[in-house]
Amino acid sequence: xxxxxxxxxxxxxxxxxxxxxxIEVNQGEIVSIVGPNGSGKSTTLKTIFGLxxxxxxxxxYYGDSINQNTPDQLVGLGLSFVPQSDNVFPSLTVxxxxxxxxxxxxxxxxxxFDLIYDLFPPLKEKxxxxxxxxxxxxxxxVAFGRALIMEPELLLLDEPTAGLxxxxxxxxxxxxAEINKETGVSVLMVxxxxxxxxxxxxxxxxxxxxxxxxxxxxxxLLNNEEVAQLFLGG
Amino acid sequence: xxxxxxxxxxxxxLGCIIALGSIGLSLxxxxxxxxxxxxxxxxxxxxxxxxxxxxxxxxxxWAAFVLAMALTAFVAIIVDQIIYKSLRKSDSIILLIxxxxxxxxxxxxxxxxxxxxxxxxxxxxxxxxxxxxxxxxKPNQILILVVTVALVILAHLxxxxxxxxxxxxxxxDNMDLAKVTGINTEQVIKxxxxxxAVLTAAAGILLGIDTHLxxxxxxxxxxxxxxxxxxxxxxxxxxxxxxxxxxxxxxxxSTLIIPPTYKPGVAFLIMLLMLLIxxxxxxxxxx
Ligand SMILES: Nc1ncnc2c1ncn2[C@@H]1O[C@H](COP(=O)(O)OP(=O)(O)O)[C@@H](O)[C@H]1O
Ligand SMILES: [Mg+2]
Numbered sequence: 001x002x003x004x005x006x007x008x009x010x011x012x013x014x015x016x017x018x019x020x021x022x023i024e025v026n027q028g029e030i031v032s033i034v035g036p037n038g039s040g041k042s043t044t045l046k047t048i049f050g051l052x053x054x055x056x057x058x059x060x061y062y063g064d065s066i067n068q069n070t071p072d073q074l075v076g077l078g079l080s081f082v083p084q085s086d087n088v089f090p091s092l093t094v095x096x097x098x099x100x101x102x103x104x105x106x107x108x109x110x111x112x113f114d115l116i117y118d119l120f121p122p123l124k125e126k127x128x129x130x131x132x133x134x135x136x137x138x139x140x141x142v143a144f145g146r147a148l149i150m151e152p153e154l155l156l157l158d159e160p161t162a163g164l165x166x167x168x169x170x171x172x173x174x175x176x177a178e179i180n181k182e183t184g185v186s187v188l189m190v191x192x193x194x195x196x197x198x199x200x201x202x203x204x205x206x207x208x209x210x211x212x213x214x215x216x217x218x219x220x221l222l223n224n225e226e227v228a229q230l231f232l233g234g
Numbered sequence: 235x236x237x238x239x240x241x242x243x244x245x246x247x248l249g250c251i252i253a254l255g256s257i258g259l260s261l262x263x264x265x266x267x268x269x270x271x272x273x274x275x276x277x278x279x280x281x282x283x284x285x286x287x288x289x290x291x292x293x294x295x296w297a298a299f300v301l302a303m304a305l306t307a308f309v310a311i312i313v314d315q316i317i318y319k320s321l322r323k324s325d326s327i328i329l330l331i332x333x334x335x336x337x338x339x340x341x342x343x344x345x346x347x348x349x350x351x352x353x354x355x356x357x358x359x360x361x362x363x364x365x366x367x368x369x370x371x372k373p374n375q376i377l378i379l380v381v382t383v384a385l386v387i388l389a390h391l392x393x394x395x396x397x398x399x400x401x402x403x404x405x406x407d408n409m410d411l412a413k414v415t416g417i418n419t420e421q422v423i424k425x426x427x428x429x430x431a432v433l434t435a436a437a438g439i440l441l442g443i444d445t446h447l448x449x450x451x452x453x454x455x456x457x458x459x460x461x462x463x464x465x466x467x468x469x470x471x472x473x474x475x476x477x478x479x480x481x482x483x484x485x486x487x488s489t490l491i492i493p494p495t496y497k498p499g500v501a502f503l504i505m506l507l508m509l510l511i512x513x514x515x516x517x518x519x520x521x
Contacts, residue, residue: 049414051410051413051414070413071413071414071416072413072416072417072418072419074416075414075415075416076416081414083410083411083414086408086410086411087411088411089403089404089407089408089411089412090407090408091403091406091407092400092403092404092407096400096403096404099397099400100400100401100404100412100415100417101415101416103397103401103415103416103417103418104416104418146415150416
């Protein structure tokens with residue numbers, strides 16, 4: 001098991017948002033977290049990455065606790081995170097954004113950049129463009145590239161398709177599946193497009209009000225009438 | 235006409251000094267999100283360190299210049315690690331108040347060691363060079379211009395070409411994302427202090443070369459420094475360079491219509507106007 005979130009209670013200041021959440025990701029899996037707005041999906045990812053105060057419980061990576069690790073240490077361990085919004089450095093060029101993704105690497109290995117440009121060809125022509133001047137879809141590619149450049153083992157994605165046009169939504173989700181298949185990176189993904197996300201996921205979790213409501217394979221959740229009615233819009 | 239050109243030329247020299255100081259002020263604001271009220275006194279400290287090396291220890295000026303910049307950077311890192319680091323999680327107003335305290339400590343320290351009287355790097359008098367059209371500049375002022383241009387180019391290259399410089403811009407864009415990305419933010423903060431301290435020390439030394447040293451030389455420039463930073467757009471080092479020149483030239487030109495003692499008022503006025511009309515500054519982002 002690559003990631004194990006055990007009975008986690010966390011929140012902002014004195015307010016608890018997650019009330020004892022447990023989530024697991026096995027090596028090579030795509031796992032989706034779905035649920036209504038404000039149910040604590042983003043908070044779950046942020047807690048794993050050490051950005052939100054963990055008050056109780058434990059986060060294990062390959063069986064070792066990472067509760068005390070700083071975000072830059074986690075990147076060194078092979079974790080990577082694409083936040084929900086503001087996930088590129090707008091005044092830096094596309095290439096500089098990728099360079100920042102490789103900050104922990106002592107050497108600026110060219111092959112890493114080539115891999116990203118092969119994965120997202122539109123970025124290659126835009127490498128000298130400031131990320132703030134890109135379209136939403138291209139910006140998301142930069143955010144992915146930045147997160148993938150150190151060849152992580154676990155990729156956390158927070159609503160990777162938020163605000164994108166339908167064309168880009170499918171393209172980005174297909175990319176996630178492609179990256180997972182080709183690099184073997186495990187993926188823990190939060191998605192608004194719950195049906196599409198569950199369809200491509202090995203397993204899924206449904207969160208509501210900071211608690212885990214359902215947990216099953218992606219297909220089983222899609223077929224679960226209760227889940228469909230309450231959370232997938234009928 | 236001659237007077238006008240002379241004032242512009244004087245203004246450019248003053249503008250160089252202000253620009254060097256405000257680049258660091260702007261960078262520090264962009265990354266640490268607080269106005270460093272000790273920036274002017276760090277400038278003074280740099281100037282007195284150069285006095286120590288040049289006059290008291292008899293070193294050549296260029297060596298004193300470089301050593302003073304290094305020593306000022308060292309002091310800045312120490313102060314950051316002892317004082318600011320523990321305050322980083324608190325409100326930026328706390329950091330600001332902390333910096334006011336550090337400003338006072340630095341100024342009193344300087345007065346204690348070197349006394350309240352004025353000091354000079356050189357006692358000799360320089361013959362002005364005539365530039366044509368009746369404008370006169372001292373050789374030292376040409377030196378100030380050359381050193382400033384060189385340092386600004388170096389700072390630009392540092393910010394554009396080095397990994398650390400790019401990380402500074404990244405942190406200034408988005409601190410949380412910088413952390414998530416794996417940037418060692420504490421290390422970048424140290425380098426930001428180094429860059430800011432080196433440039434402001436240079437500004438202080440150049441001011442000392444142009445005029446003289448006094449314990450309040452940097453403190454007196456703090457208002458123009460902030461004005462230049464705000465004019466250029468807080469957090470934008472390139473704007474700060476431009477802002478410095480504008481403030482310097484307008485302060486000198488203002489003496490055409492108002493008494494010279496009101497010069498700092500001009501900086502204040504420009505700062506206020508800018509805050510009212512376009513708070514993001516000439517080159518600032520819309521935050
Ligand atoms: N930085 C924050 N400070 C305080 N409360 C927050 C913060 N971020 C989110 N919250 C609150 O936490 C709850 C869960 O938010 P979030 O995890 O972003 O939900 P989701 O991603 O599922 O939409 C919401 O009630 C939200 O208002
Ligand atoms: Mg969210």
